[in-house]
Amino acid sequence: MVTAGIDIGAKTVKVVLAEAGRVLGKSLVLAGLDSAAATERAFDQALTAAGLKRDQVGRLMATGTGRKGCHLTAAQITEVGAAARGMTHLLPSCRTVIDVGAEEGRTVRCDGQGKVIDFAFNEKCAAGAGAFAEGMARALEVPLEELGPLALKSQQAVPMNAQCAVFAESEVVTLIHNKTPRADIARAVLDAIASRIISMVRKVGFEKDVALIGGVALNPGFVAAMQRGLELELHVPADPEYVGALGAALAAADAGPTAGRSSGQEAQA
């Protein structure tokens, strides 16, 4: 049976269509100010990519910060459940999943079946998530996707005093004015986010294998900073931002015959 996982995040909506553990199609759309419209678009695009029609999808499940308002299904799974389910499917030896999104950072300890054992969040503060990187990329006047490669060119570590995304923007402007190399500033920014995420990870502890998912995992400078800080090699899957949606799609398939479009069941995997 084909299932759909819908991850309604703060910045983007991701949809993954899967069958028997295989991804058939996926799509990512900017959430903008109308996440329902974005969800529709993402769903349609994923269907097109998979060569399927809506009525061919058996069950759907939503995850992400906007899952409660999802108009396509009432079946939900928490982000930590989805992350654990999705990641252990891709890497059965995975026991810790670090998920860094635009507005929230999460860490999950799980077992081999993707069952959640413990977790923690970095929430309600932009400094602990991707929004920090976005703001600094703006201040550095580089596109977000170039922030990571820029940071990798850094020759030395530069301290960053500001612990707030708003203050850090002013600090970056001052650093640029004082001729600090942009690459060093970029690295300082990513090191800062990494240290905040790592502190959260250490609170819950971690066990190998450790994976890094979410949109921010696409940033090679961030991955490098995380590996440096944890002194560990991290597994970053291809398409790290889709793992949550994949987990939701898999959870939809796991759910018994009574679950479905209108069950409203909250599954924790």
Add this chain to the structure above:
Amino acid sequence: MSEKKEYWRWKEYRWHDESLDWHDAEIISAGVDIGSVSSQAVVMLDGRLYAYSNQRTGYDSPESARKAIDWAMEGTGLTLDRIHYTVGTGYGRVNVPFADKAITEIACHARGGNFMYGPTVRTILDMGGQDCKAIRCDERGKVEAFLMNDKCAAGTGRGMEVFADLLSIPIEKVGELSLSVEEEPEPVSSTCVIFAKSEASALLREGWPKNKVLAAYCAAMAHRVVTLLERIEVKKDFAITGGIAKNSGVVKRLEQELGLESLKSRYDPQIAGAVGAALFAQVLETKRRKG
């Protein structure tokens, strides 16, 4: 500090008391408050307020300090070498090259608040460009309790600037505009300025007029500040210093929530730190002369 944000600009100015002559003074002391956003310099003659200046802090703290004191002295004939003792305060206090000592904003705001608002003041709220301080003091302006937040932009001038910018409203008009609403809206729910800004964008999309969005943000800011104040226990009389004192939208809501009116001073509330610093300079010079 970013030049492209025009809505942040406020008037810079200086003043001095023409009825006083610094030649008659025993001790000429100065206080320089270098904040991350604005800088003030105050000159006192035997503990009497003589001159002050208020301007934007530049990229270079030592240079900003020098500009601040020079501007305060402009037109008086006084020069830096004639000042007996200078105390630096504020975020950039260690970068005031001509200062004899650096003292924290906490101690200086308590002293300065006591001078500007009188010996009955017991609780001072200072909201600067990048910080928020709650101070309780005694009748002499000595600190009894304090709390400072300079980690998070919520509840600081920068937080307000982000909103002024979002709504394209000059910062000096924010307060008045926020009070022009018919009915008080629900305060913005996110504490984080970045998330609050997204929330506000969504509200604008829904058709909220600018004054309503401002009212929601001022209300959220006032409430947040009250929770900080409660940690040090508010006692009357209450005074507000720093740039935010000029924002009636936050001040009025704050007074309402606290059930206390804030004292007013005939001097600019932004100079409180520098005033306190100049007073400390006066005391320290007196001590020094006694040997």
Add this chain to the structure above:
Amino acid sequence: MIANYGYKDGSGDFFITIDTDKCDGCGACVPACPGRVFVVGEDPNDPLREEPVAMVSEEQRKKLKYTCAPCKPDHDRPPLPCVVACPPGAIGHSW
């Protein structure tokens, strides 16, 4: 003086309180803290105080949530080493 060092942000209130009337600057808190949060020196907020006082270092002041995290697990939280180390009981945590 009740000195509150730390911050409040979207995720909560993180303040370490030092009662400087009780603190005599003995410095026992300095080595007790695994995160090197405390330093002892001239009171920056009371220029007329003569004896040294404990305070939260400039470096850690804005990161307390993260720095103190190892001493504050979600379950079975032991007494905080800094609080235990202080003879007059001058140190307090808001979380």
